[in-house]
Amino acid sequence: MFSTLEMDIRPGSGLGMFEIGTSLWNVLDLLRGMQHFFPQVDVKYDPDSPTTPIILHVRPHLDLLFSGHQQRLHTISVKRLRDSHPPLTLTYKKAALSSNEEVLRRVGVSRMFGPTYPGDDLKYPGVAFSFEEDGRGDSLKSPTSQSDDRQQEVKRVIISQKSEEGELRDALDEVTECPVMVGELFRAIVKVHEGVDLDFYPSGSPTIRVLLGSSTAQDLICDLGPPLRTHYKEDDRMTIHSRNGQAEVDTDVDYFYNYQQHGIDFLISGSTHTVKKIVLHSNVPGTPLFQRYKRCPWEIQGRPEDDEDESPPRKRFFERVEEIHHFIAPGEAPPSMILNRTDDEDGLRLPSSTTRLFGYDGIILEATESAQVVAVMLF
Structure with a gap:
C-alpha cells in the first residue's frame, strides 16, 4: 500500500x-x-552540450526542467x-x-483561481492547467472543441516563475534571482x-577572494563556513610527472576542503595551512563527477588591455x-594526458568516462572527448 503524496501548489514559487530556483x-x-x-x-539531457537543459522524469507524476547554464x-x-x-x-x-x-x-479550476484569458489551457500567473497529457495540442481539434466543456478533466499542472507584466519568458530562459x-x-x-573571486x-x-599561497584554512571557514567534507591527500600518482622526478618530501600531509555545495575543492598545505590548489567543477551530465558537486559557474579572466x-x-x-x-595560450595546443575516473569502479560504464588533462602555466583543464571542460585546477 502506497502512502499518499500530498503536495501544495504555490504559483510562481513551487510545488x-x-x-523554483533550487x-x-x-x-x-x-x-x-x-x-x-x-x-x-x-x-534526460543532450550529451553534446554543457548547457543543455536537464529534465528529471520523477515517475510517475513529475517532470522537473532545469535551466541550461545555472542548472536551476x-x-x-x-x-x-x-x-x-x-x-x-x-x-x-x-x-x-x-x-x-x-x-x-x-x-x-475556475472556482478556485477565478477567470482567466480564453485558450485551450487555463493560464494564471505562475501556474497553468492543461487538458492534454503530453502538453501537445491536437492540431486537428476544431475551434469549438472542448474549450467550453466545464467538466473537461485537467491532465497536467505546470508551475513556473511569474513573468513581469508584459514580459514574455521562454521555457529555456534562466531563472531570475529569487529567495531560494x-x-x-x-x-x-x-x-x-x-x-x-567568488560572488x-x-x-x-x-x-570573497581566495588567494593561492596566502588564504588559510581559517580564512575559508570564516568566509565560506565549514566544508561539507575534509579528507587527507593520499593519491600521489601525479608526482611521477614532477620536474625532479620524485615526490616532494612532506612530513605534514596536505588535505582538501570540499565545498560540494559551491562546486569547489581547496587543497591546503599540511605545513603552512594555506591554499595550494583550487579545483572548480562544471557538473557536466554523463561524466563520473556528475552530481558529486554543484555546478560552479567559473569564468577564466584574461589580462586587461590597460x-x-x-x-x-x-x-x-x-x-x-x-x-x-587559444585564450590561455595562443598557438599549438599542449600535450594532453588521458584520465579515466572509472578505473577504480569495476563495472561502471558512462558515456564520458574518459577525459583529457591539458596543462598550462598555473592552470589545468580537464575536458571530455566532446570538448566540454568538466573541471579547472589552479596551482
Whole structure:
C-alpha cells in the first residue's frame, strides 16, 4: 500500500518540497532521501552540450526542467494525477484540488483561481492547467472543441516563475534571482597565478577572494563556513610527472576542503595551512563527477588591455576547450594526458568516462572527448 503524496501548489514559487530556483544538485540530493516516494528518476539531457537543459522524469507524476547554464529548477510539470503509485493529492491554500477521489476539472479550476484569458489551457500567473497529457495540442481539434466543456478533466499542472507584466519568458530562459538562491554561488572569476573571486547571491554581496599561497584554512571557514567534507591527500600518482622526478618530501600531509555545495575543492598545505590548489567543477551530465558537486559557474579572466580596463576578457565554463586554449595560450595546443575516473569502479560504464588533462602555466583543464571542460585546477 502506497502512502499518499500530498503536495501544495504555490504559483510562481513551487510545488510541495520543490522550490523554483533550487539547484539540480540540491533536488537530486532531496530525491535520494525520498526513495520510498520516488523510486525511479530518469535524467534526460543532450550529451553534446554543457548547457543543455536537464529534465528529471520523477515517475510517475513529475517532470522537473532545469535551466541550461545555472542548472536551476525552472518549471515543474505534474501529470498522471490519478495514478495511484503513489496516490497524489494536490492542494491550494490548504484546499484539496485533486486526489484519487476528486477529479480536477475545468470548472473546479475556475472556482478556485477565478477567470482567466480564453485558450485551450487555463493560464494564471505562475501556474497553468492543461487538458492534454503530453502538453501537445491536437492540431486537428476544431475551434469549438472542448474549450467550453466545464467538466473537461485537467491532465497536467505546470508551475513556473511569474513573468513581469508584459514580459514574455521562454521555457529555456534562466531563472531570475529569487529567495531560494540566497547564499549560493553565482560566479567564480578565475585569475591564473592568483586565485579566485567568488560572488554570491543576493546580487551586490561582497566578493570573497581566495588567494593561492596566502588564504588559510581559517580564512575559508570564516568566509565560506565549514566544508561539507575534509579528507587527507593520499593519491600521489601525479608526482611521477614532477620536474625532479620524485615526490616532494612532506612530513605534514596536505588535505582538501570540499565545498560540494559551491562546486569547489581547496587543497591546503599540511605545513603552512594555506591554499595550494583550487579545483572548480562544471557538473557536466554523463561524466563520473556528475552530481558529486554543484555546478560552479567559473569564468577564466584574461589580462586587461590597460590599467583602465574594467571588463577584461573572460572565457566561461560552457565554452569548448579549444576556445579556452587559444585564450590561455595562443598557438599549438599542449600535450594532453588521458584520465579515466572509472578505473577504480569495476563495472561502471558512462558515456564520458574518459577525459583529457591539458596543462598550462598555473592552470589545468580537464575536458571530455566532446570538448566540454568538466573541471579547472589552479596551482
